[in-house]
Amino acid sequence: MKSYFTKESKILAHNEKETLYSKLLQSAQEQHGKLQARIEKVDELLEEAESCLVALESGMCFQTGELYSDSSFFLQSWCLKGQFMTLCLELCEMETEDQQMLLQMDELKETEKICQEVLEKYDFTEWEITEWSEQQAIFHFLYDSVELTVVFGPPVDGDDFGGDPSRSIVSLNFESFLDEEQAPPSSCLVQRLIFQFIGSQGRWHEKCPTLYYLPQVLHDISLVVNRCKILGEEVEFLERWGGKFNLLQTDIKDTEVKLLFSSSVAFAKFELTLSLSPSYPSAALPFSVQTLIGNIGEKEISAVLSSVPVGHHYLRRTVSLIHQNLLQDPR
Structure with missing residues (x-):
């Protein structure tokens, strides 16, 4: 049964990959088409330029070392030279545009590489099945500190293993097993944010009336758990290494993080309070x-x-940029 839900969760992640890769592929194909059209245009210009040169050479005649020509020949020659110069200028412009398009293609490939690394990093499953019986299933998240109990309805006729997707779900109940008195502040912060998300979703039974919807629920919770877990790691990093960024103290109160900065070089001391939410790090933080x-x-x-883009390690990058832009020697 666990393999079934693991497979369903992976399908959801791969669907997200497919959407991203489709967009990247479409963009690459468009760029390739434009580049191919440019190359064909350049070939046409080169052929036309060669034709002009041939026409110029064929229009000249030499006799006893002297060049004989009439006014119509010179007029035609100057016209052909003018066309040739125009084509040369257009060719230079086309080459410049081609170089720019090649640079854009390189940037697109680099973006694809970064996206692939991020997708691989976030191809995760944050839950474990600890019980699956005829009456219920129990899932654990975040080192067994969060428990989800799913109570099933009556089994469907002919479903010997109780895994029919149409089987009803009576209730979904979440419980915290974190000892907040013993746990570090960062762990308590993570737990509060996770349960803030759980509470904000209303009645989970309405989101998951049958087993068919359970993989999506597990996937959604895993996303929040993973992001909050990384946030906790960021806070722990700042608590340990904050001195490198002129960060004297990191305090946590409810879902707020208070950062005390001090720099003798910048002659500054201030406290920055950031309000966190389960949507971290997908949005800028109120402060x-x-x-x-x-x-x-x-x-x-x-x-x-x-100037700090949202995304992975948003908190750490924010602290680093404050240190770099405001607390360094202005020289």
């Missing part, structure tokens, strides 16, 4: 600033945060 020493305040912090 507030308390200036303790110096002139670094909300305006300066806002300018830095606006």
